[in-house]
């Protein structure tokens with residue numbers, strides 16, 4: 001049977017698309033294919049409350065079975081799509097089945113990068129799925145020293161959680177400060193202070209040359225300059241790649257994600273949303289791919305609107321948050337390295353403040369630390 005809408009990827013982007021289709025009155029047949037066997041779940045807690053043990057796995061479920069049933073959509077979970085024939089409007093699954101569609105929504109997210117040669121190494125982790133989080137947690141409970149490679153948002157969260165679990169944590173990154181690429185120097189300075197104060201050993205401006213192992217078990221990290229960092233668990237948070245391998249040869253344009261126009265259309269009848277999608281921003285051409293939850297939701301809502309008709313042009317201010325220790329950091333817009341960043345509210349000493357980033361005299365981003373209301377007000381005032 002042909003589905004009027006086929007969604008590949010049963011996580012927040014795909015689920016939001018389906019829910020919005022139904023809330024907008026779409027009556028056609030909907031089918032969702034997801035490689036994971038779980039009901040759709042939320043990833044942000046995997047590096048925070050699930051990793052720390054504060055939440056059990058059931059807390060991250062986005063909807064329960066009854067709520068999914070009410071969507072009147074067929075969920076094929078534990079099924080991986082392996083090929084798209086865009087001309088024939090058909091997706092082939094790993095088990096050989098072919099699913100025909102009227103419209104296709106691609107929401108396949110990301111696959112974490114690993115260091116070369118670490119695939120079979122025990123004690124070396126990435127963190128993307130519930131299984132990753134549960135496995136890493138079990139190992140952290142038995143470990144003493146953990147090295148986190150990559151001090152982006154995810155690496156900082158893992159470092160904070162592991163430190164709160166009582167481990168000796170070393171955070172390693174080639175940039176001068178944590179979250180350097182996401183929030184630049186001024187916020188990086190504060191993050192360095194936060195992690196150092198909580199007892200994380202920061203090795204910034206430091207490259208990793210490889211992992212050390214003993215009979216297949218990780219024992220440490222080899223860093224630039226010839227040093228080593230002992231570790232009985234290593235977490236590689238060194239970025240991810242869009243999960244598009246199965247789309248090679250499909251005719252879609254793949255360039256650090258599925259390239260889409262400003263309405264999320266990748267080709268006739270094919271849309272892409274969330275971490276895997278790279279939408280045009282409508283002014284400067286293809287924009288950057290965004291890897292955050294809010295973006296996956298907003299694009300899912302928009303694409304469902306596009307499919308059901310009558311949707312305005314897409315516009316949104318990029319947003320992400322991160323929780324580290326008792327600090328919630330919220331970022332709207334962008335804080336490029338070369339922006340001028342100044343404090344506009346609160347004090348850095350109190351760890352309750354808002355900073356504004358400007359470039360060429362124009363506001364481009366705001367960041368708040370433990371200042372939910374103030375950062376939202378600043379976003380509205382400066383970024384629209």
Ligand SMILES: Cc1cc2nc3c(=O)[nH]c(=O)nc-3n(C[C@H](O)[C@H](O)[C@H](O)COP(=O)(O)OP(=O)(O)OC[C@H]3O[C@@H](n4cnc5c(N)ncnc54)[C@H](O)[C@@H]3O)c2cc1C
Nearest residue numbers: 009011012013035043044080081108109274275292293296
């Ligand atoms: C540990 C962690 C912590 C995070 N914390 C934050 C945070 O604090 N704040 C924030 O804003 N964002 C955070 N994020 C990012 C946020 O979770 C993502 O932006 C969001 O999950 C993107 O949703 P998505 O639906 O695009 O993709 P995903 O959630 O990655 O889902 C993609 C789904 O597609 C499936 N899939 C892939 N290929 C196929 C295939 N061929 N066939 C079928 N199914 C397939 C995958 O198995 C997966 O289930 C975090 C992410 C992680 C991993």
